[in-house]
Amino acid sequence: MKPSVAIIGTRGYPSYYGGFETAVRKLAPFLADEGWDVTVYGRKGATRDDDSSRDTRVKSRLTNGLETVSLSTLTYGLTACLDAAWRKPDVALVMNVANGYWLPILWARGIPTLVNVDGIEWDRDKWGRVAKLVFRLGAKMTSKFGTRMVYDAEAIGQRWAKEFGVDGDFIPYGGEGSPLLPIEPGLEPRKYVLMVARFVPENTVPEFMAAAERLAIDHDVVIVGSSGYGGELEERVSDLASDNPKIHWLGHVSNDARLLSLWQHAGVYFHGHSVGGTNPALVQAMAVGAPVVARDTIYNREVLEDAGIFTSPSPTDIIDNVSRLISDPMKxxxxxxxxxxxxxxxxxxxxxxxxxxxxxxxxxxxxxETMPK
Structure with missing residues (x-):
């Protein structure tokens, strides 16, 4: 029997919310296969009890927190860390530096922690000045009380080494191939433009929406995603889809097969993420063969190398690069x-x-090895 592990910092298992949740959906059953005792902490209402993909060997523990934009991660992280400290697993996998504030709780109990630091949160446009300070202090706490870091991109690791003087393990996200799936009704293979993203500014969502109005003159444009909390960007894309029948807003899509089909048949997948590391949506799009136009960042270049076209975030450049690729079947x-x-x-x-x-x-x-004899 291998050791016990607590996974802290996601919405639960199995959840389809974001990259952390995707990783846990893959990792938790893998560890169970290898003999680990796996517990995933989560939130009430964030998973479906009837989900057929649930591995019954993976234990789920739900704790309480405040479901708000600014406090959900912190409050759920606190209650999960307190519960884990009481149960004392052999090791904890902690997602997100916002949980760095609570690592001293695990450290005091002698629980080693592997911390996936995610992207550089204090660079994200969606956060205000106070929130950015909170994340940066959380990162400092993580560097002091986390046992070992995980970086999903080499560039993230270099940033942490420079700013906090700690190294760690490079572990990216994964993707998986798929047999040919039926295309979304109403679309034609390689004839539509696709964007899959959470609606936050650093994912180039406002610029893509501006470009979509022009692209939709000649091509279908499919937009997958939401903010999760409503707001201006959701209102804007809703208006675009209402005014133009060639713009299709599907909202948040949790069905894996449907997402894979959308990537698989896309003429262009536009990837506008700018401040993460190795983005799981990009890796999955690559795995099923989506032709990619990506925002030109150090992270996207690290992942794609010569397997994509890079563009500035201006709507004009997005239109030019997307239009050229969708009109070039050989490319x-x-x-x-x-x-x-x-x-x-x-x-x-x-x-x-x-x-x-x-x-x-x-x-x-x-x-x-360090325990008293």
Missing amino acids: QDELSSRAMARAREHYTWEAVCALYEQSLLRLVLQAK
């Missing part, structure tokens, strides 16, 4: 093949999960 096929090959070589869930297990097991062994 679409070329980028599709390159993306799938790169995903198979560098970004598979099997390899990602194995790296997480190695890192977790290393911390458990180190903790045993």
Whole structure:
């Protein structure tokens, strides 16, 4: 029997909310297969009890918190860490530096922690000055009280080494291939433009919406995502979809097969994320062969290399790059093949999960070595 692990900082298991949740959906059953005792902390109402993908070997523990934009991560992280400290697993996998404030609770109980630091949250436009300070202080607490960091991009690791003087393990996100799936009704293969993103400014959502009005003159434009809390960007895309029958807003899509189909048949997948690291949506799009136009960032270049086209975030440049690619079937096929090959070589869930297990097991062994004889 291998050790016990508590996974803290996601909405629960199985959840389809974001990248952390996707990783946990893959990792928790993998660890159970390898003999680990796995507990995933979550929130009430964030998962479905009747979800057929649920692995019954994975334990779920729900704690309380405040469901608000600014306090949900902090409050649910606190209650999860308190519960985990009482139960005392052999190791904890903690997601998000906002939970760095609560790492001293686990540290005081002698529980080693592997912390996925995510992106550079204090660079995100969606946060105000106070929130950015909160995240940066959380990162400092993480660097002091976290046992080992996980960076999902090499560039993130370099940033942490420079700003906080700590190293860690590079573990990206994974993707998985798929047999050919039926296309979304009303769309034609390689004839539509797709964006999949949470509605926050740093994902280039406002600029893409401006570009979508022009692109939709000649092509269908499919937008997947939401803010999760309503707001101006949701109102804007709702208005666009109401005014133009070629703009399709699908909201948040939790059905994996439907998302894979959308990426698989897209003429262009526009990826506008700018401040994360290795983005799970990008990796999954690559794995099923979506031709990609990505915002030109150090992170997107690290993941794509020569398997995509890069653009500035201006609506004019987005229109130009997307229009050229969707009108060039040979280029679409070329980028599709390159993306799938790169995903198979560098970004598979099997390899990602194995790296997480190695890192977790290393911390458990180190903790045993330092215990008093």
